[in-house]
Amino acid sequence: MTVFEPFEAFGDLEEIAERLASEDPSVRRLAVLDLVETSSGEAVPLLAGAILDVEPVVRQQAAQALGEFDGIDVAKALIGAVADPVAEVARAAADSLAELRDPEASGVLLPLVTHPAAFVRAAVFRALKALQVDASLGPAITGLGDDDPGVRVQAVGVIGYLKKTETLPSLISATRDKSADVRLAAVNALSFARNEVAAQAAAAALSDPEWQVRAAAAEAIGRIGQASAAVALIASLADGYWQVRQKALQNLGRLRVRDGVEAIVAFLDDELPSLRKDAAAALGDIADQRSRDALTRHTGDADPDVRKTVIWALGQIGGG
Amino acid sequence: MPIAHTPTAVPVVVDEAKCIADKGCTVCVDVCPLDVLRISDLTGKAYMKYDECWYCMPCETDCPTGAVTVNIPYLLR
Amino acid sequence: MDEIKNGLSEVVCDILVIGGGTAGPMAAYKAKRHSPGARVVLLEKANVKRSGAIAMGMDGLNNAVIPGYATPEQYTKEITIANDGICDQAPVYKYASRCFEIIQELDGFGIKFQKNENGDFDVKKVHHLGSYVLPMPNGDTVKKALYRQLRREKVLISNRYMATRLLTGRDGRIAGAIAVNTRSAEFLVLRAKTVILCAGAAGRLGLPQSGYLWGTYENATNSGDGYAMAYHAGAALANLECYQINPLIKDYNGPACAYVAGPFGAYTTNSEGNRFIECDYWSGQMMQEFYNELQSGKGPVFLKLNHLHSDTIGKIEAVLHQVERPSRGRFHENRGTNYRERMIEMHISEIGFCSGHSASGVYVDEFARTTVPGLYAAGDMASVPHNYMLGAFTNGAVAGEHAAEVAANIDLADYDAADVIREQQRVLAVTRREDGIPPNQLEYKTRRFVNDYLQPPKVTAKMKLGQARFAEIREDMESAMVVRDAHELMRSLEAASILDCAEMAAFASLFRTESRWGLYHHRVEYPEKNDDDWFCHSILRKRDGRMTAEKRPVAPYIVPIDESERSAYDRQRIRQHA
Ligand SMILES: Cc1cc2nc3c(=O)[nH]c(=O)nc-3n(C[C@H](O)[C@H](O)[C@H](O)COP(=O)(O)OP(=O)(O)OC[C@H]3O[C@@H](n4cnc5c(N)ncnc54)[C@H](O)[C@@H]3O)c2cc1C
Ligand code: SF4
Ligand code: SF4
Numbered sequence: 001m002t003v004f005e006p007f008e009a010f011g012d013l014e015e016i017a018e019r020l021a022s023e024d025p026s027v028r029r030l031a032v033l034d035l036v037e038t039s040s041g042e043a044v045p046l047l048a049g050a051i052l053d054v055e056p057v058v059r060q061q062a063a064q065a066l067g068e069f070d071g072i073d074v075a076k077a078l079i080g081a082v083a084d085p086v087a088e089v090a091r092a093a094a095d096s097l098a099e100l101r102d103p104e105a106s107g108v109l110l111p112l113v114t115h116p117a118a119f120v121r122a123a124v125f126r127a128l129k130a131l132q133v134d135a136s137l138g139p140a141i142t143g144l145g146d147d148d149p150g151v152r153v154q155a156v157g158v159i160g161y162l163k164k165t166e167t168l169p170s171l172i173s174a175t176r177d178k179s180a181d182v183r184l185a186a187v188n189a190l191s192f193a194r195n196e197v198a199a200q201a202a203a204a205a206l207s208d209p210e211w212q213v214r215a216a217a218a219e220a221i222g223r224i225g226q227a228s229a230a231v232a233l234i235a236s237l238a239d240g241y242w243q244v245r246q247k248a249l250q251n252l253g254r255l256r257v258r259d260g261v262e263a264i265v266a267f268l269d270d271e272l273p274s275l276r277k278d279a280a281a282a283l284g285d286i287a288d289q290r291s292r293d294a295l296t297r298h299t300g301d302a303d304p305d306v307r308k309t310v311i312w313a314l315g316q317i318g319g320g
Numbered sequence: 321m322p323i324a325h326t327p328t329a330v331p332v333v334v335d336e337a338k339c340i341a342d343k344g345c346t347v348c349v350d351v352c353p354l355d356v357l358r359i360s361d362l363t364g365k366a367y368m369k370y371d372e373c374w375y376c377m378p379c380e381t382d383c384p385t386g387a388v389t390v391n392i393p394y395l396l397r
Numbered sequence: 398m399d400e401i402k403n404g405l406s407e408v409v410c411d412i413l414v415i416g417g418g419t420a421g422p423m424a425a426y427k428a429k430r431h432s433p434g435a436r437v438v439l440l441e442k443a444n445v446k447r448s449g450a451i452a453m454g455m456d457g458l459n460n461a462v463i464p465g466y467a468t469p470e471q472y473t474k475e476i477t478i479a480n481d482g483i484c485d486q487a488p489v490y491k492y493a494s495r496c497f498e499i500i501q502e503l504d505g506f507g508i509k510f511q512k513n514e515n516g517d518f519d520v521k522k523v524h525h526l527g528s529y530v531l532p533m534p535n536g537d538t539v540k541k542a543l544y545r546q547l548r549r550e551k552v553l554i555s556n557r558y559m560a561t562r563l564l565t566g567r568d569g570r571i572a573g574a575i576a577v578n579t580r581s582a583e584f585l586v587l588r589a590k591t592v593i594l595c596a597g598a599a600g601r602l603g604l605p606q607s608g609y610l611w612g613t614y615e616n617a618t619n620s621g622d623g624y625a626m627a628y629h630a631g632a633a634l635a636n637l638e639c640y641q642i643n644p645l646i647k648d649y650n651g652p653a654c655a656y657v658a659g660p661f662g663a664y665t666t667n668s669e670g671n672r673f674i675e676c677d678y679w680s681g682q683m684m685q686e687f688y689n690e691l692q693s694g695k696g697p698v699f700l701k702l703n704h705l706h707s708d709t710i711g712k713i714e715a716v717l718h719q720v721e722r723p724s725r726g727r728f729h730e731n732r733g734t735n736y737r738e739r740m741i742e743m744h745i746s747e748i749g750f751c752s753g754h755s756a757s758g759v760y761v762d763e764f765a766r767t768t769v770p771g772l773y774a775a776g777d778m779a780s781v782p783h784n785y786m787l788g789a790f791t792n793g794a795v796a797g798e799h800a801a802e803v804a805a806n807i808d809l810a811d812y813d814a815a816d817v818i819r820e821q822q823r824v825l826a827v828t829r830r831e832d833g834i835p836p837n838q839l840e841y842k843t844r845r846f847v848n849d850y851l852q853p854p855k856v857t858a859k860m861k862l863g864q865a866r867f868a869e870i871r872e873d874m875e876s877a878m879v880v881r882d883a884h885e886l887m888r889s890l891e892a893a894s895i896l897d898c899a900e901m902a903a904f905a906s907l908f909r910t911e912s913r914w915g916l917y918h919h920r921v922e923y924p925e926k927n928d929d930d931w932f933c934h935s936i937l938r939k940r941d942g943r944m945t946a947e948k949r950p951v952a953p954y955i956v957p958i959d960e961s962e963r964s965a966y967d968r969q970r971i972r973q974h975a
Contacts, residue, residue, distance in 0.1 A: 002404035006578075006585050007438075008554040026343035029384060033347070039548035061384060068545060099507060132516065160514035189514035212708065243662070243706055272704070273672065274662055304675045305664070322832055323879075351447040353618045354611065355557070355579060355884065358398060370884060372610070374617045375724040378447035381537075392728050395609040396648050 067096030094123035125154035160189030199226035222251030253282030284313030404583030413589035417441035418449020420776030420793030421595035427797030454536035469493035566810030596623030603747025681915030765796035833879030
């Protein structure tokens with residue numbers, strides 16, 4: 001009969017360190033994996049060494065492994081690797097940087113927002129976004145003028161996460177960026193503000209050339225919640241792409257825009273069942289008596305979801 | 321009742337040139353929820369020993385060298 | 398590896414958690430946080446790093462009750478109605494009240510939930526009453542993040558040990574569990590003051606239409622061991638006739654993911670491309686409509702996405718093909734199906750037990766306590782309805798905290814050494830035969846009969862035939878099952894759990910002489926719901942070595958629901974889960 005130890009081991013750092021010095025890169029790589037298993041902060045200096053290995057695969061493994069740890073030393077080790085000539089290593093390092101949660105790490109990151117490589121700048125902003133420290137605000141606003149759209153998108157994120165009203169002008173200018181990705185991020189980011197300025201900026205974005213931006217603008221208007229943007233929203237019921245019309249319907253309901261009733265009622269006869277359903281839902285949200293007859297005429301719609309929503313909407317209107 | 325062996329095409333394939341099990345790796349064997357992978361005594365490389373696969377992919381995702389490919393089991397394909 | 402060794406070790410701990418999938422890691426973590434000095438053991442049949450339903454992460458939370466989007470009262474009402482009223486509300490309400498705190502905690506672990514550009518949770522509103530869907534675009538990080546926390550807290554992890562039976566003391570209290578190493582057949586006796594069962598669903602009950610034993614909807618590791626262990630320890634099991642049946646992608650047998658694709662505008666249609674589901678919420682009623690359409694001239698059923706913009710579909714694919722069941726993309730590729738061009742054929746899953754999507758399981762109260770003192774259950778195998786992943790986390794936390802509190806104030810219960818010897822004999826009998834029937838054949842036959850005789854629509858005569866067949870299989874199992882290595886030994890133990898579950902499914906289904914929960918318990922001879930006689934839980938348990946059933950009243954509602962509200966909900970709720 002054998003007696004055995006049934007629990008997972010944590011690993012012995014000294015023994016692993018020996019394997020890290022092996023001639024064989026595969027052995028070194030496996031040693032890096034074992035360092036993660038130790039779950040000990042003492043593994044970080046060893047990983048910081050491994051991220052400088054001559055073999056890219058070992059560096060990549062170490063960059064990934066550091067994502068399992070936190071703190072300034074981790075940040076320092078990763079920053080070097082973000083500029084690694086081998087793309088896989090750089091990407092792994094950037095992903096691990098974004099896992100940092102220790103706000104102190106921002107001190108190491110901030111000086112790098114002007115790094116010559118766009119990839120590094122983007123990675124640094126991406127990491128700063130999650131840390132949510134006020135000190136990143138200035139550099140992020142500057143970052144909106146970066147040459148690289150990937151960097152500008154991340155800079156918008158940093159600003160958006162901090163939700164400061166005084167950043168609205170910068171975000172609004174980003175809604176006019178030449179890159180659609182940046183415009184999309186900016187339209188989404190400004191909807192924390194529940195004010196007129198934000199609403200008008202979102203309304204302007206309803207005429208963006210890119211449908212995704214227009215759809216996001218309709219959503220943003222709903223979240224911002226200012227009735228003044230309703231006119232623009234009603235106008236976008238005539239948008240050229242149906243998924244934008246759908247967002248417009250949903251958000252007219254959300255804002256309970258009475259002036260929209262007539263235009264919305266027309267959608268009860270749309271050929272797309274999804275739009276008929278959202279039109280009925282919006283009419284239910286608005287709950288205006290004027291839509292009762294039209295809704296009543298559609299209780300027999302061929303689509304069960306539309307029927308259910310029509311009946312619900314009539315219940316919201318009540319009376320009669 | 322004697323037991324026979326019925327042939328079956330296993331869904332998980334290991335690229336032996338990439339596999340570093342001979343250097344001590346057992347990652348795919350460790351993570352498989354169904355415990356169907358093993359390191360071969362013959363080749364020193366990982367292989368699928370039992371055809372009992374949920375095609376869930378931890379073996380492929382976690383393999384450090386990209387040696388594993390999970391295919392959909394033939395009966396489901 | 399795999400050769401059968403003769404070994405036995407005993408370990409003593411304060412809190413033992415069985416199953417390291419979703420609920421289990423959270424239970425162990427919370428127990429350790431509650432009592433840092435306690436010995437907490439997490440026992441797992443596979444490897445905690447990649448085990449359970451969430452082995453590759455999840456698409457999102459199906460039932461997040463987040464302030465501003467939904468309230469605990471509203472959620473409790475909806476779950477009560479979706480379960481045809483048979484619902485003890487206290488555990489549901491407790492879940493709904495605590496789950497937001499758990500989301501925030503998981504977020505702190507580095508598990509990524511979808512956030513908008515302002516860093517706020519991006520909850521998807523898909524209907525008018527409440528919004529519960531919170532996507533997890535990088536959901537594959539879940540297990541890694543949990544594992545990291547467990548290691549930091551120094552939880553003792555035992556991988557590749559399959560628990561086979563619970564140990565109880567003379568006073569009826571829980572005393573621990575017996576486990577077998579799945580690669581060496583060595584025995585481990587774990588003595589514990591409290592035990593938390595988190596062994597997941599009974600996913601290998603029905604046979605998938607493909608005939609592939611492992612092509613199940615649930616993680617195929619979950620063979621119903623938790624139900625079997627609870628049963629043999631004398632715990633009560635509730636409403637096992639309320640099966641789990643899910644809509645899924647035909648043949649792939651993975652979730653159809655209406656809750657991922659739904660908020661983007663995808664929906665379920667018949668072959669004419671039209672919606673057909675009348676029922677407003679995720680329930681057996683909805684599955685009945687699904688089943689009817691499949692059987693009708695308008696079948697089969699499809700998931701329709703091809704009306705959406707290619708970029709929108711790209712976003713959906715980025716989720717569906719990365720996490721949860723990432724081999725889905727490969728399946729479609731083989732078949733040449735592109736979401737942009739064609740609708741995706743759907744079907745319904747084999748039957749199983751799982752409270753994650755229905756209302757059955759080991760009976761628990763709002764502290765996750767079973768009817769055996771010191772024994773807890775959480776996750777898919779516990780009776781809290783419609784729990785899904787967040788329910789597993791939250792109730793795992795509830796169980797961990799309570800079990801730690803109790804363990805701090807009691808001593809170990811003594812167990813009878815003869816129980817361990819008996820269990821060793823039961824487990825090892827299959828290793829002592831020279832030849833016989835391998836476990837996979839016994840399992841296949843059991844599961845085929847589950848399909849033939851237990852699948853709804855349920856017919857009394859068929860279910861009785863099923864019982865007779867199961868009894869024959871049991872005889873074969875006890876007299877002729879044979880294994881050649883430790884891996885097959887694990888499969889033989891699983892085959893026994895599966896057979897136990899099949900017998901429970903038949904017994905519970907015969908007991909409730911009415912139809913309820915739509916397709917889940919559609920009894921052809923009793924087509925109507927009968928609230929006068931059956932507005933109650935059915936409770937199954939082992940008494941004096943035999944399977945018995947009894948009724949148990951539904952606990953008085955803490956969130957009242959009046960009749961008008963009930964019918965209003967019937968009309969209002971727009972289906973949202975998948
Ligand atoms: C394919 C799929 C998709 C899903 N999608 C979603 C979704 O998008 N959103 C959502 O909210 N929910 C979803 N769910 C539901 C959710 O994942 C489950 O409800 C939840 O994860 C269950 O947690 P659990 O801890 O009960 O079980 P699991 O996570 O399955 O864990 C059970 C564990 O017990 C172990 N075990 C089993 N038997 C033994 C034994 N005898 N001894 C020791 N260990 C044992 C298993 O190996 C496993 O690790 C989905 C489920 C599935 C299957
Ligand atoms: S994880 Fe990859 S390298 Fe390691 S043993 Fe498996 S196949 Fe080989
Ligand atoms: S796909 Fe899943 S079940 Fe199959 S071998 Fe890989 S890890 Fe194991």
